[in-house]
Amino acid sequence: MTDKAVSEMSFEEAMAELEQVVGKLERGDVPLEASITLYERGAALKKRCEDKLKEAEEKVAAITLDGDGQPLGTTPVEGQ
Structure with a gap:
């Protein structure tokens, strides 16, 4: 274990x-x-693990794809 702050x-x-x-x-x-x-x-x-996973899921969900599955870009995630 470490003494590092969980945050x-x-x-x-x-x-x-x-x-x-x-x-x-x-x-x-x-x-x-x-x-x-x-x-x-x-x-x-x-x-902390749940929060980091949620962050990652939100980032992935913010990526929009075109009909060929290619990224069109991203939309900002709230709080970013």
Whole structure:
């Protein structure tokens, strides 16, 4: 695990750490207080991954294609 702020993580970083958190919680060898902290971190990491995926989906959806499947251009995504 890293001390990096979840809000600064890329999708890949957040996913990798989330997998580590889940692994530790599944093993069950973490004290209760540490488990709570891990669970909270895991919830934040999950939300970060969901947010980054939604961003990517919106960017892909903003690409318009012509009849041949060729990009015509993009339209700005709200907030960009």
